[in-house]
Amino acid sequence: MKCVIIYWSRYGHGKKMVGYLTEKLEEEGVETESFKPDEIDPKEIPEADVYVFSSPTEAFRIKKDMRKFMKKLEKMDDRKYGIINTHGMKRNWLKNMDKILKKKGMEKLAAIDFQIVKEGAEEGKALPKDWKDRLDIFVKDIMIT
Numbered sequence: 001m002k003c004v005i006i007y008w009s010r011y012g013h014g015k016k017m018v019g020y021l022t023e024k025l026e027e028e029g030v031e032t033e034s035f036k037p038d039e040i041d042p043k044e045i046p047e048a049d050v051y052v053f054s055s056p057t058e059a060f061r062i063k064k065d066m067r068k069f070m071k072k073l074e075k076m077d078d079r080k081y082g083i084i085n086t087h088g089m090k091r092n093w094l095k096n097m098d099k100i101l102k103k104k105g106m107e108k109l110a111a112i113d114f115q116i117v118k119e120g121a122e123e124g125k126a127l128p129k130d131w132k133d134r135l136d137i138f139v140k141d142i143m144i145t
């Protein structure tokens, strides 16, 4: 099984989660590749069994780099995905991510969000205590057997 992860992260919370996710998937024997949106052409995304998109909310929207990337995806019909959203306010923006990917004909396997209550320059210090447990469940949900 192969998993391609596309993520954007300003303060490192998303990045930290992608690191953990990669570790866990590889423990399960899954080949993983991760990219930031500016590192890869959305029209030529590598073949994978599952795609993970991870984005913060900024200015009441999915961070522009990720939003634009997802909107430009091509030939993704019937491909499977998991989504991760980090946000400072109570509301999550998973529905907005879903809407874009559903329009591409993709199929959702899992969705997870984390409220980041405090932020700062220090890398990923404000993730909730149970973040690893919740990501472990996310990993199980995106496994294709």
Ligand SMILES: Cc1cc2nc3c(=O)[nH]c(=O)nc-3n(C[C@H](O)[C@H](O)[C@H](O)COP(=O)(O)O)c2cc1C
Residues within 6 Å of the ligand: 008, 009, 010, 011, 012, 013, 014, 015, 055, 056, 057, 058, 059, 060, 061, 086, 087, 088, 089, 090, 091, 116, 119, 124
């Ligand atoms: C410029 C800016 C705008 C933001 N706007 C929102 C917002 O509209 N709604 C929200 O819930 N969080 C907002 N946030 C908080 C981010 O969602 C939070 O910093 C991010 O999820 C942390 O993830 P990261 O460490 O991976 O960047 C904003 C943060 C920044 C820096």
